[in-house]
Amino acid sequence: MKWFKMAFVLFxxxxxxxxxxxxxxxxxxxxxxxxxxNEVVSLVAGADLGYLxxxxxxxxxxxxxxxxxxxxxxxxxxxxxxxxxxFLPLAASFRIWPSNSFSFxxxxxxxxxxxxxxDGGVYYRPVIGYLMGPRTEVNLSYTGIDTPxxxxxxxxxxxxxxxxxxxxx
Numbered sequence: 001m002k003w004f005k006m007a008f009v010l011f012x013x014x015x016x017x018x019x020x021x022x023x024x025x026x027x028x029x030x031x032x033x034x035x036x037x038n039e040v041v042s043l044v045a046g047a048d049l050g051y052l053x054x055x056x057x058x059x060x061x062x063x064x065x066x067x068x069x070x071x072x073x074x075x076x077x078x079x080x081x082x083x084x085x086x087f088l089p090l091a092a093s094f095r096i097w098p099s100n101s102f103s104f105x106x107x108x109x110x111x112x113x114x115x116x117x118x119d120g121g122v123y124y125r126p127v128i129g130y131l132m133g134p135r136t137e138v139n140l141s142y143t144g145i146d147t148p149x150x151x152x153x154x155x156x157x158x159x160x161x162x163x164x165x166x167x168x169x
Contacts, residue, residue, distance in 0.1 A: 022051050022052045022053060022054070022060075022062065022162065022164055023050075023051050023162070023163040023164060024048065024049070024050050024051065024052060024064075024160050024161065024162050024163070025047070025048065025049050025160070025161055025163070026047065026048040026049075026137075026139075026158050026159055026160035026161060027045070027046070027047055027048070027158060027159055028045070028046050028047075028048065028139075028141070028156040028157065028158025028159075029043065029044065029045045029046075029156060029157065029158070030043070030044045030045075030143075030154045030155050030156030030157060031043060031044065031154060031155060032044060032070065032152075032153065032154050033153050033154060033155055034151060034152075034153035037070070037085075037150060037151070037152050037153060037154075039073060040070070040072065040073055040082055040085065041070035041071060041072065041073060041085055042071055042072070042073045042074065043070075043071045044068065044069065044070050044071070044143075044154045044156060045068075045069055045071070046066055046067055046068040046069060046156070047066050047067050048064060048065075048066040048158065048160060049064070049065050049066055050062060050063055050064030050065060050066075050093060051063060052093060052095065057097075058096055058097045058098065059094065059095070059096055059097070060093075060094065060095040060097070060103075060105075061092070061093065061094045061095075062092075062093050062094075063090075063091065063092060063093060064089070064091050064092075064093040064107045065088065065089060065090050065091070066088070066089055067086070067087070067088060068086065068087040068088075068089065068111070068143070069084055069085070069086050070084060070085035070086070070152075070154075071084060072084060072085075083115050083116070083117075084115060085115060085118060085152075086113070086114035086115045086118070087111040087112065087113060087114060087118070087120060087123075087145060087152075088111065088112040088114055088120075089107070089109060089110070089111040089112075089123045089125075089145075090109050090110055090111075090112070090123075091107040091108055091109030091110075091123055091125070092107070092108055092109055093105065093106070093107045093108075094106065095127070095129070100131070101130060101131040102128075102129070102130055102131070103127075103128070103129040103130075103131070103137070104126075104127065104128050104129070105126075105127055105129075106124065106125060106126045106127060107123070107124070107125040107127065108123065108124045108125070109122075109123050110122060110123055111123035111145045111152075113147070118147070119147060119148055120145070120147065121145045121146040121147040121148065121151075121152070122145070122146040123143075123144070123145050124143075124144045124145075125141050125142065125143045125144070126141060126142050127139050127140070127141040128140050128141070129160070135161055135162045135163075136159065136160070136161055136162075137159070137160040137161075137162070138157070138158070138159055138160075139157070139158050139159075139160060140155075140156070140157055140158075141155070141156050141158065142154070142155055142156075143155075143156060
């Protein structure tokens with residue numbers, strides 16, 4: 001597993017050096033929707049950073065990373081200080097554009113656990129997006145992280161901004 005993590009980080013760094021167009025940055029927030037995560041985390045917020053290459057008129061592919069923070073549940077903690085649950089996802093990404101303003105796709109890879117006791121796990125994030133302008137996208141996503149013993153599942157709403165001219169429009 002360590003080899004996989006190191007190879008993925010190296011891949012991200014090498015591609016990032018070449019990436020001069022299609023740079024994307026975004027924010028998202030949401031709620032947990034599954035079992036034990038719902039008992040320890042009340043809200044989720046995060047940031048996205050990545051680059052997508054236009055492979056044609058309808059397909060984009062690239063890499064994404066970011067930061068995901070689960071805010072501890074204060075209401076049901078019984079007075080105990082619960083920790084924030086944090087991940088650093090490293091993922092391959094693809095989007096399909098059936099129209100000029102609508103996209104769907106997914107990010108898939110591995111999410112490194114950042115807080116103590118969090119080993120991370122396999123990361124997947126299906127995304128539906130709507131282009132609000134030439135560079136601004138609003139998206140809805142489901143985030144799943146297969147952590148040992150406590151799978152992570154959230155639904156988030158986000159905004160993504162592209163720093164280059166949109167070649168598709």
